[in-house]
Amino acid sequence: MRNRPAVQNSPLIISVQSLSSIYVGSAEVVELQEAERHRTSAEEGTRRFKLDFANKADSLQRQIEQRERQLHQLETDLKIEREWRQTLQNDLDRERDTVAQLSTEALQINGLKKEFHRLQDENIQLKTICEDQEQALEELGSKLSESKLKIEDIKEANKALQGGQVWLKDKEASHCKLCEKEFSISRRKHHCRNCGEIFCNSCSDNELPLPASPKPVRVCDTCHALLLQRCSSNPT
Incomplete structure (x- = not known):
């Protein structure tokens, strides 16, 4: 076989190889840049997630603290409400005892009132009887006094007649012999x-033997x- 002659690297081939190398390098750079963007985006997402998570955690913590404060306030209010209800119950029990005592006293007062009215009626009856008896005694005393006066008048008249004096009858005098005031119930003869x-x-308030x-x-x-x-002129 005939050996082919060695092909020498021409400038065109070198350029193609250079371009290939550049292309390969550019692709790697692009991949690296794309990877960097993905990494940066991932880090940004992670940072945002952490920030959002931290904000949500803070918000939840604040909500929990607020709920705990509300729960504590509700427990305090509930305790106060229970104490208030217990106080009201105690007051109600005392009021019931007072009402029961007042009811008993009212019954006793009604009984005493009835007894008082009965005694009052008896007192009125006794008073009427006493007044009647007093009036009868006064009339009897008046008649007795008149009888005594008549007896005294008769005695004095007899003495006056025996001594030659004139004894004026009651019906013959309507006025006092001395002051000439008219006789009446209050002005007796x-x-x-x-x-x-x-x-x-x-005019006759004197006594002598x-x-x-x-x-x-x-x-x-x-x-x-x-x-x-x-008497003064004849002391004997």
Whole structure:
């Protein structure tokens, strides 16, 4: 066989080889750049993920802390609510006891009120009886006094008649002999045991013993002055 002559590297071949080398190098550079971009993008994604995760973690932590504070506040409010309910229950129990006691006292008061009304009715009845009896006693005393006065008047009239004195009758005098004031229920008639005339109490509020009566008896002011004058002028 005939040997082919060795092909020498021509400039064209060198250029193609150079271009191939450049192309291969460029492809590697592109791949490296693409890998770098992917790495950078991945790192950026990772950084963003970490940042987002950290933000979410902080947000969740804040939410957890807020929930814990709310839970603590709710527990405190619940405790206060329970204590308040217990206080209300205690107050309600005391009010019930008070109501029961007041009901018992009300029943006792009603019983006492009925007893009071009964005693009041009895008191009214007894008072009426006492008033009737007092009125009867007053009437009896008045009649007794009138009887005594009539007896005294009769005695004095008899003494006056025996001594020659005039004894004026009650119906014959309507005014006081001395002050001339009219007789009434409050202004009673009184006989002077010396002259026998009729006077009011103010004009006959004197007592002296008389010859017909050693015991001091009622005399009018005029007779009183006259008798005292006689006694002073005749001491024996």
